[in-house]
Amino acid sequence: MNSHAITPLETLKLSEEKVQSLLARVRQEVDEGLLPAAQVAVAKDGQLALFETFGSATDESLFCIFSATKAITSSAIWILLEEKKLSLSERVADIIPAFGANGKEVVTVEQLLTHTAGFPDAPFRTLDWLDLGRRYERFSQWRLAWEPGSRFQYHPTSTMWVLAEILERRGGLAFQQFIRERIAAPLGLTDLYVGLPADQNERVVPCSHAGNPLTDADYESMGMPKPPVTEVTEEAILSFNDPEIRAVGVPGGGAITNAAELALYYQALLSGGGNGQQIWSAQTLADARRVRTGELTDPLFGKPVSRGLGIVIAGDETRNYRGFGHTNSPLAFGHNGAGGQLAWVDPASGISLAYLTSAHDRNEVRQGRRGVSISNRAADLAA
DSSP, rough: OOOOOOOOOOTTTTTTHHHHHHHHHHHHHHHSSSSSSSEEEEEEEEETEEEEETOOOOOOOEEEEEHHHHHHHHHHHHHHHTTTTTOTBBBBBHGGGGOOOOTGGGOOHHHTTTTOSSSSTOOGGGGGGGGGHHHHHHHHHOOOSSSSOOOOOOSSSHHHHHHHHHHHHHHSSOOHHHHHHITTTTTTTTTTTTSOGGGGGGBBBBEEEEEEEOHHHHHHHHHHOOOOOOSSSSHHHHHHGGHHHHHHHOOOTOOEHHHHHHHHHHHHHHHHHHHHHEEEHHHHHHOOOOOSSSOBBBBOOOOBBBBBBSSSSSOOOOOOGOOTTTTTTTEEEEBBBGGGGGEEEEEEEEETEEEEEEEEEEEEEHHHHHHHHHHHHHTTOOO
């Protein structure tokens, strides 16, 4: 249960007026009846500055954070890198022999983390993870869509399943247990789960959908390309209401937590630890936050993808295409999640934000604009 103390805004040199503007923006879609619930938290200097819940949820509620999970799983990989139990240049097939089929023997660990591995749409059923034979059969069956390292295309889940297997082989624990024992527990984040215990299910706000999707004509009138169909379907989102799926802890999209703990997690990524515990060295964090994708651009808008090791770096003035606010600094980093989840920290201000929703807005443009609007306000909270 949430027990994190709130530090006064004046102590953290944050503006009360700007905080109220942020809260009003977060509350807007709940008041309008579009979203049933939303939760927001801001942290700074390792302390929680703000934690509010709106709508049908409470401060004790938990939310699925979808792809914001990727930063958590990736930060577990950083531990293996720091302990020299793993190298970015290693070929995945040398760690997981079953993976090295259909041309995938050249894929490296770094390519898994940067979405340049070449198998973005590889299928994997969540419950197949529980069957080792089926798991390795899937890895073996996957085929390349393009030469690894030659381009960027977001891999919604596939590479993270492979990274979870690497965590288990090199970390010596089930990946869910590794994250719990090596990250969540030391940081005092008792409500950060990758793999939800059965007795916590009643606290999770059910996933749902809201609004109407844009039509082809809508996208054309806005002069915008229509997003491609991916594995992140409405059915896939609703599957996270299944306790069996939640228990697996999908490493690319199934973490469950609250906004307070997610904001505090990002404070740990800024400083290397918290709660009196050091998890990552300054050098490891610097390596993780270095942009590794060069001039590679996303296939939809043609903007630089600015990827570190499992995280997104805000980068240039097109940072809003990468899920950040215009007022974020180029150094801000994080990883948002499907349906509007926001999670980042900005080294320039020391501020971290977590914004969570239970309903996925089918209008992707409205959802994106909401995220930028909330991030704009959160990044500009200094008094």
